[in-house]
Amino acid sequence: MRIFEPHIHMTSRTTDDYEALAAAGVVALVEPSFWLGQPRTSVGSFVDYFDALLGWERFRAAQFGIRHHCTIALNPKEANDGGLRDDVLALLPRYLAKDGVVAVGEVGYDSMTPAEDEAFSAQLALAVEHDLPALVHTPHRDKVAGTRRTLDVVDASGLPRERVLIDHNNELTVPLVAGTGCWMGFSIYPDTKMDETRMIRILSEYGTERMILNSAADWGRSDPLKVAKTAGAMLDAGFSADDVDRVVWRNPVEFYAQSGRLELDGVDADGPATFEGNSVRRGQPAGGPA
């Protein structure tokens, strides 16, 4: 089974997780930029974070034959920090021009404040300007209303719907997004958002078109292998191998390929020996990972 993991926060995962992902069939992934659990206090922290997504994480992934891409944005939560917002937004165009940046994201709503409205619209405009798709986070609180408002903002932005992935859907938001032309993301978590059984029901009801599964694994309770496990559950439930390939490979690849910056050929499993002098393979037996 080949898996494209379209939303996973590897910054908060261990190198063992990269190894487990590779063993489960993940050969490419996208790491969206997001908040870090506690607010950053200066624009320099964003610079270092974006550089790590483009540098260190790409290197770590390559050690296990995984092609690492990222999305760049000011996340909705930190969009509420008036002291930072303008500086970070001003920084984004420099990063949105880079190789390996396959979308603007995660953008969208957290508390649906006017500041979030402003940052969301400004960043959708950046997506149009930089010819990139957008990865849109939907809020935990007041989710259905937030999803409706998200779709309105997307339409007002001029970004074509097929270039928008609306993420973290559940039973009540799918009916709003299905049929809009936007892609639908589902974060399969151990105990929040969506689980495997519920996901199977949604796929049975709505089909596999524009459906994209992710683990969204981060520093919270999460499981980086949830996409592989849900793929297995799909097979158990009677979906064909082609159905599974569509939702865990062809759909996310088709979505992010709209950036023109997806690099899926020639992944070098060995990678360079060190990254700025630091090898993640310290302690590995001779011969390195399988």
Added chain:
Amino acid sequence: MITAGALRSAVESRTDQSQRAWLDDALDVLARNPAAIRAHFPAVGRRVGRGPLDPGASGPFDWTVDDAARTLLLVALGPAAAAELPALYRHGDAAERRGLLRALPFLAAADVAGTADAADDREAAHAGDARDVSDVTDVAEAAVPLVADALRTNDQRLVAAALGAFAFAHLDDDAVAQAVLKCVFVGIPLASLEGLDERVTPALSRMLAAYAHERIAAGRTVPAEIWPLVDRHPPEAELAAIAAELEHPVAGRRAAAGAALADRAALAEHGPKI
């Protein structure tokens, strides 16, 4: 709300002589040199202790000895407090931030009277007209962004400390509604939110009902405590959608709807009005 004087008595009853001596000295120093708060504030836990102020009460809304001592230190700054708040918060760890957030209602009251001692006398008036805040601009200006920051975390104790009388006096309806939803998400009991009663808007009732519907559609339990708030302004569309879940083809959704609506009915009949 507890008074500053009562906080001081409680701290004194929970500390030994050397701890009390440190606190007395700190209060004395700060009255003369407000900038000394920058070194005193982080030291409070190790100097006066960190246990519950009321032995046996250790919920997210209960005071700790360090919370109370930090509040006393900030009150001792008098009018100089507002200017110190942003950096104390920004450089503070979770315990320092909690103490600062808990202190805000005392500072807002002291700001009006100009002296810490008069704070107690102002509290009744402040509580009685919580949204008349035009005369507490300095502390409010400094502290509202700090409260908003704390409410963006998922730390139960920080969220609880942020949601005191100061927050209910200064946050707009949208922010209050988001904060209440945050409490539901992180498991902070809504019954502990003093001041929520007057801030339940139709939008908040609707958001809580929509949350219940999401939980039911996922086949999950709904916290019973939300129903009295939903029923303050019953949102027709959301409640109809929840009722329709009783007939849903997925058994788990029917069961979740049945359990949730049974809780709602029981609370409507017997439950305390929040």
